[in-house]
Amino acid sequence: MTNKTILPVLVSVLAPLSGWAEETGANELDQVVVSATRQSMAASELAHAVTVIEREELETQWRTAANLGEVLAKTVPGMAPASQTLTNFNQTLRGRNLLVLIDGIPQNTSRNISRDLMNIDPANIERIEVLRGGSAVYGSGAAGGVVNIITRRNRSQAVTKLELQSALSKVTGDGLGYRGEQSVGGARGDLDYGANLAWEEQGAFYDGNGRRIAPEPSQGDMSDTGTWSLGGKLNWHLPTGTLTLSGSHLDAKQDTDYASDPAVDDVPPGEARAKAISGLHLNEQNRTRNSLLNLAWHAGDTRVGAVDAQLYYRDYHARFTPFDARGIPSWGALVQTYLDSESYGGRLTVNTDLSETALLRWGLDSGREKTEMPVTTYDGSAYDNSGGLVYIDTGDRLFMPPVTQDTVAVFAQLEHNFSDQLRGEAGVRYEYAEASFNDFTxxxxxxxxxxxxxxxxxxxxxxGLIYALNDTVDVYANYSQGFELPDLGLQLRIAPSDFDVGDSQLEPIKTDNYEVGARGYWGATQASLALFYNTSDLGPVVIQDFAFAQRRAKERIHGVEATMDHQLNAQWRLGGLLSWMEGESYDRADRKWKALNGYRIPPLQLNVYVEYASGRHWSHRLQANYSGSRDDAFDDEVGFGSRKVDSYSTVDYSTRYQQGRHSVDLGVENLFNEDYYHVYGQLLRNGRNTSHIPARGITAKIGYQYQW
Known part of the structure; x- marks a missing residue:
C-alpha cells in the first residue's frame, strides 16, 4: 500500500463510525494535554501518534508488572516486549532507540547501556507521555520516539501503602518480596510541597515449573534486589509565574547468592535452560543509582509569550554482572564493567503568538555529560576452581576512557490554523555535538x-498536517527527522590499533520518519490507526563476538499500530492494541536487503483487556497478552540476534476494592502459569545457554493503602 492510498483508506474506515457516533449522540472525550512534544497541546491536535498513561492506569498495570518496561510494553503500540531483566536493550520503539526523559531531564547516556527505563520508582511517577516516531524537536536520541516521565504532582494529603509479592508456581520464603510507600503533601500560602519515599525488597523469580530463574549474566536482572527511592517537589506560585524545585534519588542494589551455571553451555545454544546455582561470592553486584535535581520556571504571560525554562543536574552509576572475557582479545580478562556519568544542562521553550491563528514555538537546549566506564578485574583461577562462583577482586582497570560530550541546539516551529478543520505545523532544529577523550591503552x-x-x-x-473530518474524526500526516549520536564509548573500548576518530563509523544516525494516521472520539469509544515508515542511510555500528562485524548499512522499517477502547456501560469497558512492524538493512556484500535482528524488530504484539466495575467500590481487569513468532532474521542469517522467536500468550488479572480511606488491591501476573521464554530469553543475549532465561511463572501481588 502506498502513501497515496493510505489516507483515503483511513477516511473510508473511520467516516462511517463518525456518522454512527453523531446519530447516537455520543459526546467527545475530555481532552488530554500532552507536553512530550514541548507543545502542551491536546492529544487530538497533534499530527503524530502519542500515548498518555495516567496515574490511575499506571497503578493498575503495576499490579501485574515488575518494572516500567513491562508497563510500556502492554500499553504503548510500537513498543517491543520487555525482557523481565534490568535492561531495555531489546525494547525499541518502532524499531529504533527511544529517548527517556524525567521531567525533561535526559536519562540516556553517551555510552548507551540500555537501563533508561530503570531510573525511577513507580511511587514517583504521575503520568507518562510517549511520542511515537522520530522527533526533530528533541533531537539526539529520539529516533524511535520520546518517553516523557512526569513526576508526582503535589497533593494536600498523606498516603501509606504496603505490598507483598510472591511467586505462586513455588511458594517459598526466597520468592517473597516486600514493598512500602509513604507520600505526604500540603500547601501554605504561595507554596505547595510534596514528597514520596519507597522501599522494596525483591525476592527470587520462579518459572512456570517452579524452578528458580537463573540471574541474567549479560545485562543483569532484578532478583534479590533491594531498592529505595526518595522524591520531592516544591512549587512557589508568584504573580509572574511558578518556580519549581524538584529532586529524586533511586538506588537499586542486588544481593544474591545465586549465579547462572556455566555447565549448561556444554550443549548447543538454545537446547538447555539457564540454571541457577547457589554459592556465589561477589561483593559488588548489579546496581543502578540515579540522582536528579531540577529547577524549572514557568511564566504564562511575558512580552515574548509563555516561557518554560529549566536547569538540571544528574549523577548516575550502573554496575553489571561479571563476564568471563579471557578468550576475547579485545577484553582478555575476567571483568565486571560499571559506568559513572555526570551531566548538567538547560532547556528553554518559548511560545509566541504571532496572530490569532499562528503561533511560534522556539527555544534552545544545551548540556554537558562526562562519562567513564572502568572495569573491575577478578582472579581467573579462583573463578575456574569454584565453577564460576567465587570472584576475588584484583583491582580496577581502564576500559573505556573518560569521554566529555557537549551538545547545543536551537529550534523553532511555526503552527498555523488554516481553518476550523485544518491545522499545520513546520519546524527546524540545528544541533551541534562535540565529544573528546584523552590518550589511553x-x-x-x-x-x-x-x-x-x-x-x-x-x-x-x-x-505535519491534521484535518478534522468532523467533530469526532481527525486524520493526519507527519514527516519528522530524528538524530542519534553514535556510541563512541562502545567503539573506543574495542578500538583496533589503526583506530581513526574521523572514520565514518562515528557519523551520527539521521532518520527520516513518515507517518499517516487517524483518530476517532465518539463518547464511549475511541480508536486510532497509524502507519509509519522510517529510513536511515547509516545504521548503528554492528558488534558481534565483541568485534566490529560489518560496516554501517542503510535501514528501512515500516509498520502499523492500532488501538481501541470502548465503554459498554457503567460497569463494562474493553479494548486493546496491536503492533506489527518489519525492518531491513542493506547488505553490501550480498547486494540485497536482509531482515534486522530480533533485538531491533519485535514480533507481532497484541494486547486486549476487559474491565468490570461492580459498584463504586470494586473493580476488576482481565488482560491477555500475545507475542507472535518471527524467523525473518534467522532465514537471512544476519548473525547476532537472529535466532527464531516462538509465539507465546499470557493472561493477567487484577482487582481493587476501596472503602472510604482504605483500599486493597490484588494482581496476578501470568494467571495460567504458562512456562515459556520471552523474546529476550529466546534470543540468547550472550549467545550461550546461560542467557536462555525463562519467563516468570504465576506471580501475585497484594497491597493495602490508607489515605490519612
Missing part, C-alpha cells in the same frame, strides 16, 4: 590509542 590487546575530538552538526526538519 585498550584493555585486552594493549593498543595505544591517541586521544581526539569528534564533532557533529546537522539540521533537522519536521512538518
Amino acid at each position: 585498550t584493555l585486552g590487546e594493549g593498543n595505544q590509542i591517541e586521544g581526539g575530538e569528534v564533532d557533529f552538526d546537522d539540521v533537522l526538519f519536521n512538518a
